[in-house]
Amino acid sequence: MIKVVFFDLDDTLVDTTKLAEMARKNAIENMIRHGLPVDFDTAYNELLELISEYGSNFPHHFDYLLRRLDLKYNPKLVAAGVIAYHNTKFAHLKEIRHVRKALLKLKEMGLRLGIITDGNPIKQWEKILRLDLDDFFEHVVISDFEGVKKPHPKIYQKALKIFKVNAEETIMVGDRLYSDIYGAKRVGMHTVWFRYGKYANRELEYRKYADYEIKDILELPEIIEVLNSAHSNKKVHANR
C-alpha cells in the first residue's frame, strides 16, 4: 500500500535544464548587445564548455568566459550576462507540464508527498517557493543540508524516518536512473523513472531498477491507483 510519494526536484517537478539553457542563451545575447565582440555560437559554445568543466553552480561563468575568449576583464559585460541570466530565471521558472495537476490528484487520493533532492538548500527552496509548490509537500529533504547525497541509502533512509513509513509504502519518482531510481530501489522503495530531459537516454545500465517508466507525470496517479488496488485485492484474498 503506497502512502508516500517522493519526488526529485530538478527536471522532475521543475523544468531546470530547459530554463538554464534559455537563461544562458539570453545572457550571451545581452553580452553581445552590450559590446561582447564575438559571434553568438562561439560565445555560447565556449560557455557550455566552461560549465561542463567547472560545474553549473560555479559563480564566475561570465568572468571566465571573457578570459577564455582572450578578452580584457569588463564588469559591464559580466553584469549584462548576469542580468539577462537572472531575469530569464525569474521570469520563466516553470513546473514541468502536468505537475500541478498530478500533485493535486495525488493529494485527492490521500497520499502524502515529499521531495528528496540534491543541491544547495536555499536555491532548491527558492524554486519551490517561487512556484508556490511548498504547500503540497510535508517535508523537503535536501542532501546538502543532510550531509549525504543521492544515491546514498542514508538520504533515502532519512526521508523514511521523517515520514515514519517503511520503504515498501513509498514510491520514488525521478529523472535520474542512477541517483533517483537506483538509490531508492536499494532501500526498497517502489520506483518510477520519469524519462525526461537530458537524462532520458543516459545511465541506462541502471534501468533495471525502475519498476515503471513514464514520460508524462500524469501517468503517476494511475500507477499508484493500480498498485494500491492490487494491494487491497491481495488483502481481501488474504483475509478469506
Next chain:
Amino acid sequence: MIKVVFFDLDDTLVDTTKLAEMARKNAIENMIRHGLPVDFDTAYNELLELISEYGSNFPHHFDYLLRRLDLKYNPKLVAAGVIAYHNTKFAHLKEIRHVRKALLKLKEMGLRLGIITDGNPIKQWEKILRLDLDDFFEHVVISDFEGVKKPHPKIYQKALKIFKVNAEETIMVGDRLYSDIYGAKRVGMHTVWFRYGKYANRELEYRKYADYEIKDILELPEIIEVLNSAHSNKKVHANR
C-alpha cells in the same frame, strides 16, 4: 569652463538606500509569511543591527538573522527572505527624481558625463544597465576595479586622465561630503553636494569643501550654466 560632469552612483543617481530599506522589509515579511516565529519589529531591528555590524554586502544576512534569533537553521526561511529581497530590488530599482531629465539637459548643453563610484564593479554595472543609464556616460570609474577608493586622490586623477581634462574643467556631484566632495576638491574639481538620503546631515565637518549644495538634481544644469557663462564673460573681459 566645465566640460565634464562626474557623478557618484548610489544615492546620487540611483535611489539605493530607499530600495534597500524596502527590500529588507519585504524580506522580513515574506519570512514571517513562511513561518518565521517572530514579530516584524523584532526581526527587522535585529536585521538592521546585523547589517550595521557585518556590512551591507555580507552575503549571509538571513542565515545569521536566524542564529541571532536563536532559531534553528532553516533554508526555506532563508529562501523566503532572499526571494522577496531580490524581487523588490529588481522591481523597484529606480533613479532618483529628475535624474534622467537632468542628464538629458546636461547632454544638450554639450557636457561629457562620467561616474566615479565605490563598490563591486558587477553590482554597480547591474544598476546602470538595469536602468538603461549607460548610454549617457562615456566612462564609469569603479574603485574596486581600479584598486583605490574614494576619497583617495588617485581615483579622481584616474578619472581625469581617462577623460583627458584638467580638474578645473570638471565638476563632481555626490551625496557624501567625505568621499565625494572632500575627495574631489582635493584634486581641484568643482564640487556639488547633493544633500539627499541618509547622509544629508552627516560628515558636516567636510561641508566647507562643497562649492554648491542642492536638494534637487535639476539644479545642477543651472549651476553649470552660470559657471560657464561667468567663464565666457571673464574671457570676454580678458580679451578686451
